[in-house]
Amino acid sequence: MPRRPSDEEILRAVERQLAGRRISTRLTDPGAASLSWESVLECEIHRSIEERGKESRRTAKGPLSRNGAIAERPTYTDLDAYVVEPPADPARRQVVHLVREGTLDEVPCGDCADGRKDCAACAGRGRTDCPPWIDCEACRGGPDTCWECDGTGTPRTRRARDGARPRKEGTRERAAECKRCHAADVACPKCSGDWRRECPACRGKGDVVCGTCDGDRRVEHKECDATGRLTVCTGATITHEPRRDTLPVKRHPGQLKTGDWYRATLTSPDDDLPDFLEDGHAKRLAPLLATRAREVRRHVTVALLPLARVETPADPDRVYYAFRLPSGDIKVIDRFSRQRKAALLWAAAAVVALAVTITLTVLR
Template sequence: MATTPSREEILQAVERHVSRRGAGVALTSAGAADFSWQSVFECRIVRSVERREETHRREKGRQSAPAKRATYTDLDTHPVPPPGDPARTQRFVLVREGTLDELVCEDCEGGRKDCDVCAGRGGQDCPRHVECEVCHGGPDACWECDGTGHPRSRRGRKTAVRPQGAEEPERAACRRCRRPDVACPNCLGERQTRCPVCTGSGTAPCTACKGAKRVRDEACGGTGRFTVWTEGVITRTPHTEETKVSAPPFLRIRTDKWHDRTLNTVDAELPGFLEDEHHKLATRLLIARDGEIRRRVTIRYLPLARIAVRTDPDRVYYAYPGPDDIVVCRRPSKERLTALAWAVLTVIALVTVVALTLLR
């Protein structure tokens, strides 16, 4: 495991970094620099959370799958090995001992029942006659009597007088008024024809059972029975949470000297290399949750120091353990960045004033 450099070691590393730029400074003396820890911390936990649920099942027909499943007597105490990896999802489907049974369907006989549409008669009432599809049951049924059987005139006519502008289709003798060549050739002036479905009998085969009177019972799937049992389901689902303290956004850290620790039990102690702030964050995160049966906690910590040199207020230094030695990075201080921002705003304001003056 990586070791944390001491305050003196870090200050000496910053001294060497500054001296390479031609400016000697002694930082280990009292009051020469402001030193603070801003360490990077990551804590991630993967929990395996277990849920146990019991339901009553009822399925169509004879089911073979429930008989092949493991049985239990008390779901809450039924032993199931915990997952080796808490990130793995598990699901166990069990059958309560003594509950598997078959029941006869009470709504049918052998999977068939009377048709609901025709009430088991096999047929349905049907109109004996339907409107003529040629003349549509209107006055065109007969040019002489309009399909009423009463001619327009009491005087007999040898030849019917067709309406002006009427087409000259084949016409037939009217069965009602007996006049030739005046009636619809389809209904012969009667306005209706025999129903093609029942052929005039007044009864048609049922559209649902096709005259069979009985149909398949969909409730039991045509089997005439149900399989019933009490089912217990045990699920293990991974839940992931994390907390972290990141490095400053402008600082890119490259090192393999992280402090790493993995914890696998609820009572495992947090590592001693954590600072008080990080210890509090991890403690809140690692509180056991309802149904938690296994966990994996990954902790990463990198000591990061911030050093502000009193004689150089425009810069701030960050230091952390690197692959071979302590890595020191120099960045502009907050005061320096604020001064630069005001300078930029001042230049923009001056340019704006000059531009407005020239445009007048």
């Protein structure tokens, strides 16, 4: 158990800190310093909250022979009286599935034939529709299909053809002989004036083998794991949910972590609070540590760092905080006092005001 620092130990340590700033004073003299205790209290509680689910009809894929885990679940006859030991560590979640005694059974799936059913993608046909023709990727059936016949096989007049010729003069694109009107050097080189091509997937047949059933027309029924059987039972689930709460704390300087903290662990709402607590601490902890509904286990850590606050007229700009380190030494840290912070703000404002004045003066 750490030894709580005495007021005198604290004041001596602050004196040494002041000496480092070339302020020499005896803080133990009357009126030389004011010391108050602002100890830091931390508390974290992990609870295990028991949730007892309602009894319900349950179904599992496949026959009982495949569901050894279900067959090995604990059974009950009176659910309300069934006790599940909460997890040893309340921060851990635990789920226990139970089966009502004598309800475990195996039934036909009823939604398939021997674990297989018609493929939904092709409605049991084994093939799915596919467009027999696709537009040529190069001309997309547009004006470039054939400058002579537009893919119709009937040539336009030469005048109209000149006007419609969409390719720029001088472009060195190859043109093919048109399959339809047989004019040379006018058609899309990809489709030769045919604008549509036979679909390569179905080769113009208009349907393809179904990708879902591979043409089998039937697929495995997932719901029964393709066995045609289901395992059924009546059961319930008892869950232990972890729940963590902490005492709301103010932000503290990180150095306090290095202090020699008092620590205690509690595991029951009936445990006595640790005796290192100070006045008012029990009252602060009471709402956090109150027993919650369905709480079945808890693990509480309480930590306290005795922290002294010292102010002295010898250094009115600073506030000193002191606490014990595990080595036994007293660590002193300081902060600017509130008055000092206000003074700095005023000084900053004054600098800005001066800068503005100078700027205005110069600009005039």
